[in-house]
Amino acid sequence: MRDEVVADLEWVIEYWPDLVEARIPGTRRPWRQPTLSPEARAARDAQARVERFERTTLSLGESPAPVDVAILSTALDILVAADDLAAMVAEHASLPVLPPPGMGELDAWPYLAYAAAHLTEELVEHAAPIARWMVDQTARALCLVYDGQTLDVECPWCHEVGVWRVRELPGGLVAIVCHGVCEPPAREVGTWWGGQPVWPIQDWERLARHVQAAEKDVA
Ligand SMILES: [Zn+2]
Numbered sequence: 082m083r084d085e086v087v088a089d090l091e092w093v094i095e096y097w098p099d100l101v102e103a104r105i106p107g108t109r110r111p112w113r114q115p116t117l118s119p120e121a122r123a124a125r126d127a128q129a130r131v132e133r134f135e136r137t138t139l140s141l142g143e144s145p146a147p148v149d150v151a152i153l154s155t156a157l158d159i160l161v162a163a164d165d166l167a168a169m170v171a172e173h174a175s176l177p178v179l180p181p182p183g184m185g186e187l188d189a190w191p192y193l194a195y196a197a198a199h200l201t202e203e204l205v206e207h208a209a210p211i212a213r214w215m216v217d218q219t220a221r222a223l224c225l226v227y228d229g230q231t232l233d234v235e236c237p238w239c240h241e242v243g244v245w246r247v248r249e250l251p252g253g254l255v256a257i258v259c260h261g262v263c264e265p266p267a268r269e270v271g272t273w274w275g276g277q278p279v280w281p282i283q284d285w286e287r288l289a290r291h292v293q294a295a296e297k298d299v300a
Contacts, residue, residue: 083205089212090197092283096219097189103223104152155222156187159215163192166211174199220282224255237295239263250274255282
């Protein structure tokens with residue numbers, strides 16, 4: 082159970098930069114390949130931090146880009162929840178409490194990482210719905226950005242290109258749907274919708290690894 086909560090928190094950490102970026106309309110990101118090496122990841126994170134810093138500085142003076150209020154408020158809600166969760170985890174583990182985010186700071190990473198690292202068994206039950214809520218909120222917000230987008234990748238199972246589309250399915254499930262003639266093995270499919278295989282947004286990292294592995298086989 083603890084592993085699941087930590088996995089949820091790590092998922093939100095992984096997609097946090099996309100969420101923060103998505104609050105500025107017009108920054109639709111293409112399908113993001115997760116970075117493989119720790120070095121590449123560190124470089125990307127450093128870049129993201131620099132960009133965020135510049136943006137924060139900019140937004141104080143010059144006219145900032147218009148902000149998507151729905152996404153910004155989601156990011157703020159998650160930041161507040163992450164700060165609360167980290168504080169509770171710190172108290173339970175008798176560790177120092179992280180300083181709260183400063184004005185204009187939109188960085189949930191330290192709180193999410195702290196909560197994931199020090200979560201005690203007694204808090205798991207309390208933290209589980211919070212972490213799941215963060216995943217849902219992030220997925221929902223990103224769907225506003227990604228919805229309807231066709232991904233420029235080859236499906237590793239039906240080998241067609243451009244058949245993956247991001248959709249919000251009934252019930253609010255944010256997912257990639259393959260519109261090809263596609264029948265992946267059962268263990269590789271999240272679920273099915275209208276006869277097409279569907280992968281919920283939570284599976285995207287795993288899915289991306291499949292795509293990369295398949296691309297490597299071809300190369
Ligand atoms: Zn397919």
